[in-house]
Amino acid sequence: MNSPADTLKRTLTLATGRLYTMPILTLMPHSRCNCRCLMCDIWRDNANKREIATEAVARWLDVLQRLGTRWVVLSGGEPLMHSDLFGLCQVLRQAPVRITLLSTGLLLEKYAADVVTHVDDVIVSLDGSQPVHDRIRNIPHAYERLARGVAALKAARPGFRVTARCTLQKANYADLPNIVAAAHELGLDQISFLAVDVSTTAFNRPDGWGPERVNEVALDADDAVRFRAILEDLIAGHTADFQTGFIAESPAKLRRLSAYFAALLGRGEFPPVACTAPWVSAVIEADGTVRPCFFQRSLGNAFAQPLAAILNSDDAIAFRQNLNVRTDPICRKCVCSLNLRPHQGINGSR
Numbered sequence: 001m002n003s004p005a006d007t008l009k010r011t012l013t014l015a016t017g018r019l020y021t022m023p024i025l026t027l028m029p030h031s032r033c034n035c036r037c038l039m040c041d042i043w044r045d046n047a048n049k050r051e052i053a054t055e056a057v058a059r060w061l062d063v064l065q066r067l068g069t070r071w072v073v074l075s076g077g078e079p080l081m082h083s084d085l086f087g088l089c090q091v092l093r094q095a096p097v098r099i100t101l102l103s104t105g106l107l108l109e110k111y112a113a114d115v116v117t118h119v120d121d122v123i124v125s126l127d128g129s130q131p132v133h134d135r136i137r138n139i140p141h142a143y144e145r146l147a148r149g150v151a152a153l154k155a156a157r158p159g160f161r162v163t164a165r166c167t168l169q170k171a172n173y174a175d176l177p178n179i180v181a182a183a184h185e186l187g188l189d190q191i192s193f194l195a196v197d198v199s200t201t202a203f204n205r206p207d208g209w210g211p212e213r214v215n216e217v218a219l220d221a222d223d224a225v226r227f228r229a230i231l232e233d234l235i236a237g238h239t240a241d242f243q244t245g246f247i248a249e250s251p252a253k254l255r256r257l258s259a260y261f262a263a264l265l266g267r268g269e270f271p272p273v274a275c276t277a278p279w280v281s282a283v284i285e286a287d288g289t290v291r292p293c294f295f296q297r298s299l300g301n302a303f304a305q306p307l308a309a310i311l312n313s314d315d316a317i318a319f320r321q322n323l324n325v326r327t328d329p330i331c332r333k334c335v336c337s338l339n340l341r342p343h344q345g346i347n348g349s350r
């Protein structure tokens with residue numbers, strides 16, 4: 001539960017479009033990535049290294065404190081490739097905030113001691129059992145390195161929370177039961193699933209994807225039928241994993257993935273989206289671009305303008321006032337919404 005004052009501020013934000021509070025911030029501290037995933041073009045821009053300097057974060061600290069930011073999610077590229085990630089975390093801690101690190105897992109073994117010291121929890125990307133994961137990541141021994149990284153975190157601090165996210169796509173949907181088994185085998189605390197994004201300009205594809213690229217990663221009609229059956233088998237056979245929350249989504253939420261892939265093929269409507277991301281959070285990319293979420297347009301650049309002015313510019317307020325997530329064409333196809341209501345605390349809400 002949230003405090004009454006925070007609940008009021010969030011209600012005001014929803015009503016007016018002005019951010020009175022911003023409990024969550026996603027930072028992409030570094031633009032490069034050490035994977036070469038099939039479904040992402042971020043790594044194709046690895047030659048243009050950009051990163052958010054620790055000093056820049058220090059300059060934003062008072063804004064984050066004023067807006068009551070409680071949770072910073074470090075996303076990427078691979079945040080562990082940043083030249084001073086743990087210094088940056090120390091600055092953020094002054095806010096104070098909880099810090100979650102999203103990681104490919106390849107560098108976790110190397111930095112395990114620092115990670116458990118400066119970060120509260122880690123979410124690794126897990127794309128399949130070993131051969132499927134390695135094929136999607138396009139990196140030899142990616143699974144093995146991920147496994148060693150998770151083990152190193154658990155050895156450095158027993159009980160340290162490490163969970164996984166799995167992006168379902170053509171190359172791994174049939175591996176679904178093995179992915180859950182792999183998550184257990186790796187000693188992870190939880191696994192969650194989302195559908196691959198093929199519709200937006202996020203992930204370094206400013207012009208979006210054409211049909212050829214979409215067909216490489218989205219499910220075709222036969223895949224969609226098979227996926228539905230695999231999903232139902234998983235739901236029937238993994239009652240304990242749903243009850244304990246090891247699989248983060250409820251069966252109903254997982255079935256939305258099946259409906260989503262069917263809708264991409266023109267078979268039915270996209271599942272309705274409920275999302276408050278632009279009213280409770282912002283994303284700052286490695287080049288300073290500030291967005292209301294991963295997928296919506298830029299509101300400004302925090303390297304060129306004061307962060308507070310960007311977040312509550314007339315343009316940003318008008319954007320929030322005019323955004324209807326149920327009808328907006330980007331939102332309707334969104335694979336990663338965030339629905340944090342005014343009374344909800346941030347723990348486990350993403």
Ligand code: SF4
Pocket residue numbers: 033034035036037039040041042043076077078104125
């Ligand atoms: S999907 Fe994530 S891990 Fe894979 S290349 Fe893109 S940023 Fe890197």
Ligand code: SF4
Pocket residue numbers: 273274275276277278292293294295296325330331332334335336337338
């Ligand atoms: S539904 Fe998706 S695209 Fe729309 S505001 Fe939420 S996160 Fe952004």
